[in-house]
Amino acid sequence: RGIMAKILIVDDEEHIRYLYSEELSDAGYEVITAENGYMLLEKIEEEKPDLVVLDIKMVDYNGLDLLQDIRNKFYDLPVVLCTAYDTFKENMKSIAADFYVIKSFDLSELKNKIAMALEASKD
DSSP: OOOOOOEEOOOOOOHHHHHHHHHHHHHTTTEESSSTTHHHHHHHHHHHOOOOESSSSEEEEHHHHHHHHHHHHHTTTEEEEEEEEEEHHHHHHTTSSEEEOOOOOOOOHHHHHHHHHHHHHOO
């Protein structure tokens, strides 16, 4: 891919935003971050990311609600959900996310899912 994909990371934990930004930038992506869901749709409108990495559990925002908002407005924007727990699996089947990963400091799974999501969205 000639042009770098732009990824928006939405997570309320600073160390996670930092870790993801560093690793994904190293992997060749352009990375922007948001620390919560405040004005998230406006930010997406403005920045036009190719993909969103969204934390499900944030202090002031429910990632699943944010996902619905994103879906309603940007229906074809790929979203990778991040969750700290495996328990969402059952719940996930009914949800409009393209991909989701269990949070971990090893980002290989996240990078794989991002690559898959971007590949799928090109069609």
